[in-house]
Amino acid sequence: MKSPNLQPALSPIQREILVGGMLGDLSIYRAKLTHNARLYVQQGAVHTEYLNHLYSVFQNLCSSGPKLSVYLDKRNNTTYEALRFNTRSLPCFNYYRELFYPEGIKIVPANIEELLTVRGLAYWAMDDGYKDRGNFRFATESFSRDDVLLLLEILKNNFSLDCSLNTVKSNQYRIYVKTNSMIQFRALVSPYFFPSMLYKLQ
Secondary structure (H helix, E strand, C coil), X not given: CCCCXXXXXXXXXXXXXXXXXXXXXXXXXXXXXXXXXXXXXXXXXXXXXXXXXXXXXXXHHCXXXXXXXEEEECCCCXXXXXXXXXCCCEHHHHHHHHHHCCCCCCCCCCCHHHHCCHHHHHHHHHHHEEEECCEEEECCCCCCHHHHHHHHHHHHHHHCCCEEEEEEECCEEXXXXXXXXXXXXXXXXHHXXXXXXXXXXX
């Protein structure tokens, strides 16, 4: 009798990193409702070391390694390089696809307070945060105002961080970690930061 074909599951660390990365630039695609979902990861070539690190995290779920792509930005007629990889299409990603894309557009899940850990916060910061005159901002422009306000609440409740909502345009918002919380923020996330990304905290 053959053993059942067991599908791989996400480890606890993979789940934490996935949730944090999904608040940034990580994506989960599903070609059809009848298909399993897959994780897609891309970083500019300047962050090759970090992308290779992310690949090492999810390598057991991938069929091939990172690939280099060259893109043409028609706005200024310049090319730029990016590295990307994707996992296999697997049932373990279906839950997160439905959670983050209930209507096909990425949102902040209502239960993010239960999902976002300190490790996840660090990967969100590495993936989609940047230094701003000694402080820190999260680039959350792709989320709605209500979603960003929810994230502000979680940053306060889960991590005791004092942050504010900054309006970029009439319908785009960023999260700003206030000066009085920077010591706490650095202490929380720096143990999980990949070395090549530590410049974002300095």
